[in-house]
Amino acid sequence: MDPLSDVLSLLKLRTYAAGGFDIGGEWSLRFGQHDGIKCYALLAGACWLSVESVPEPLRLNKGDCFLLPRGRPFRLASDLGLTPIDLQTILPTKPTGSFGLYNGGGCFVAGGHFALSGSHTGILLGALPPIVHIRKESDKAALRWCLERMRQELREPQPGGFLVAQHLAHMLLLQALRLHLAEGRGVGWLFALADKHMAAPITAMHEDPAHRWTLQELAKAAGMSRSSFAQKFKETVGASPMDYLTRWRMLLAGDGLINSGDPISVIALSLGYESESAFSTAFKRVMGCSPRQYSRISSSSSQGEAEARSKQAANRLEPIGG
Numbered sequence: 001m002d003p004l005s006d007v008l009s010l011l012k013l014r015t016y017a018a019g020g021f022d023i024g025g026e027w028s029l030r031f032g033q034h035d036g037i038k039c040y041a042l043l044a045g046a047c048w049l050s051v052e053s054v055p056e057p058l059r060l061n062k063g064d065c066f067l068l069p070r071g072r073p074f075r076l077a078s079d080l081g082l083t084p085i086d087l088q089t090i091l092p093t094k095p096t097g098s099f100g101l102y103n104g105g106g107c108f109v110a111g112g113h114f115a116l117s118g119s120h121t122g123i124l125l126g127a128l129p130p131i132v133h134i135r136k137e138s139d140k141a142a143l144r145w146c147l148e149r150m151r152q153e154l155r156e157p158q159p160g161g162f163l164v165a166q167h168l169a170h171m172l173l174l175q176a177l178r179l180h181l182a183e184g185r186g187v188g189w190l191f192a193l194a195d196k197h198m199a200a201p202i203t204a205m206h207e208d209p210a211h212r213w214t215l216q217e218l219a220k221a222a223g224m225s226r227s228s229f230a231q232k233f234k235e236t237v238g239a240s241p242m243d244y245l246t247r248w249r250m251l252l253a254g255d256g257l258i259n260s261g262d263p264i265s266v267i268a269l270s271l272g273y274e275s276e277s278a279f280s281t282a283f284k285r286v287m288g289c290s291p292r293q294y295s296r297i298s299s300s301s302s303q304g305e306a307e308a309r310s311k312q313a314a315n316r317l318e319p320i321g322g
Contacts, residue, residue, distance in 0.1 A: 029076050029085065201219075
């Protein structure tokens with residue numbers, strides 16, 4: 001897999017809810033705090049988007065897409081001066097893949113809410129701003145097929161519509177992430193994937209994390225001199241190549257400790273560590289606890305302690321996200 005697919009697979013990205021609503025007249029809807037990512041597109045009409053702690057509201061027009069990766073409460077409205085109400089007040093909760101119509105329609109919003117599993121969601125969510133707004137005409141053209149298909153599926157339900165809605169929401173999210181990272185406005189592994197020089201060594205490390213990569217090998221993959229590559233990687237990714245490699249290995253190790261059932265020695269060897277001791281030292285430096293402690297906390301009934309450890313580990317992994 002490619003690095004972005006690797007990360008999304010590691011985080012167990014899944015569609016929590018998918019669907020849409022078509023609302024007319026004067027309106028203002030309030031949405032509470034959420035986990036994971038919300039990704040919506042405007043299939044028809046225009047409205048305002050206001051996100052908590054973001055100073056300026058955004059004007060959304062037909063074909064615009066927006067991602068909300070920080071979980072902040074937000075509002076969608078025809079007029080932000082109106083008193084907002086909860087969406088469920090006018091459109092009762094329906095199964096995922098469904099569609100709601102209110103007051104004759106006119107502003108059609110569709111998309112999905114995506115849940116992420118595991119303790120390291122910050123490597124993706126921390127790499128993104130509070131709002132990702134896709135609005136360039138060329139970018140909207142890239143989304144057009146997905147949006148038109150979503151409109152048809154929601155308005156004219158067909159057999160298998162539940163799964164179709166989920167897959168279309170996934171496509172919308174992934175395409176929006178692609179378009180955002182192609183703009184190259186940021187530092188971190190996500191934006192580095194849009195750099196042809198940086199993408200090659202990052203992909204190489206993801207494809208074979210157990211390999212004993214050297215700076216020279218990675219520089220060769222990038223088509224650069226060793227010194228130029230090291231400087232460019234640090235500037236683009238926010239970490240040195242070897243730090244990035246170690247952190248990616250430890251993310252894989254953490255997933256393996258929780259989900260594979262393999263002993264620590266096997267996981268260590270699969271990631272290029274011949275010594276369990278060397279692996280444990282690297283793991284504790286990155287994750288904030290030993291592999292055995294990590295496994296014990298993850299399987300413990302003490303949810304509060306597990307969450308606290310997860311947050312500590314995520315803080316140590318922030319350089320990957322920029």
